[in-house]
Amino acid sequence: MAKESNFKNMLLTLLLICFGGSAVMGGAYLLTFEPIAAAQQAKVNNAIAQVLPSFDNRPAEESYEWEVSGKKVTIYPATAEGQYVGSAVEAVSSKGFGGPVKVMVGFLPDGTIFRTAIISHSETPGLGDKLDPRKSSFSTQFEGKNPATFSLSVRKDGGDVDAITAATISSRAFCDVLDIAYTAFMDAKEKGGNHE
16 A cells, blocks of 8 residues: 655655755765866966966965955966066956956066966857967967057057957957956065065
8 A cells, every 4th residue: 555645755755855966966076176176276387387487486386366456366476596587467357258358477577478378268269269379379469568568458449459350359358357467466566465
């Protein structure tokens, strides 16, 4: 003879299902947390190595957050044989066409841009994704330029940057993230945040 279904049985069954599902989800999170964090850290370390001259310290271990004009960045100071060689600055602009654009910018001690590396973006494939140096030479125009004398805005807006054809919004976002990074780098330098 089958048991009658009642509210108490249904509630108990639902609670067991929810508890079991939560346990499975929690277990999956614990199993994947470390590999995901390690992959993200490797991506950041790779970006730091791409944007700075040779260094022998561990910038990721000496990093610090800096805030300027309400925007937070992470600064990674680099040294070679005890001499400061520059800093990598990880910054984000929310002005991208497809969403946030996160870039690592390498600055020499005087504020000159050494190189840039895209960490993440959601720009349109074939247009805005040309921010990535593997897809176009757009980002190389900033190498060796000092934002103190090189205007970080597109020519259409009166600046010195050649925008990506049909992707002006993405180009503006890239300029914006470089400007955020430069402003934070110089502010940290003036206030003693950089290792010199």
